[in-house]
Amino acid sequence: MRASSIDIHPNATWSQNGLTVAGGNGIGSETNQLYFPWGLYVDDDQTIYVADCWNHRIVEWKSGATNGKVVAGGNEQGNGAHQLCYPYDVIIDKESDSLIISDYENNRVVRWPRQNGIRGETIISNISCFSLTMDENGFLYVVDDRKHEVRRYKIGDTQGT
Template identity: 65%
Template sequence: MLPSQFSPLRECSIDIHPNARWQQNGITVAGGNGEGNGINQLSCPWGSHVDDDQTVYAADTVNQRIVEWKLGTTNGQTVAGGNGQGNGGSSIV
């Protein structure tokens, strides 16, 4: 049983049929400029999240940072890490 301050993760409310078809004209919303450490690049992104205002957050593992792309921008912004591995306040372990 979970303590009262914790709530279970909500389930995805999107119901996608197993045989759904998608148009083939996707757009790149983060990265897309080859692998690297530039602010418009990622190196081994491991996870992503899109918030309510359509801002994309990517966990950029090799560069040890979290990068944010606001809707309509071409460059990201490092919002956590980016200073190499470590246990300091500016590092991601």
């Protein structure tokens, strides 16, 4: 479940000057830079996972870190199991302790081991995956922007409902 699912008081106010917690060092491919970050996920321990779209990678930022760590992709753009091509979104599947990535230009959803993963596994193919999320029951919801629909998948299902 995304961290944005928490209850926020209706009268809550927000500071107008946020704190940079990932990137902030201009466009680039160094571990302290991002290049068109699209999606992000914040884990229970406040670790941030960023879909660094134009660097074709997912970057993990520990709380207070000045540099991120590439945890998926980062091997130039491509369609190999060790590559991503314009990833738009990322979430964590806590059950399998893996990243679930919308690998947009490869038209696939990829599961990538969160710890020491060197390649991903395509779990849904032939989908223009723009965004995704998972509910508390383990259902995966995927936005297919070219078909103008949201599809729901259960574990082991590749067709969706």
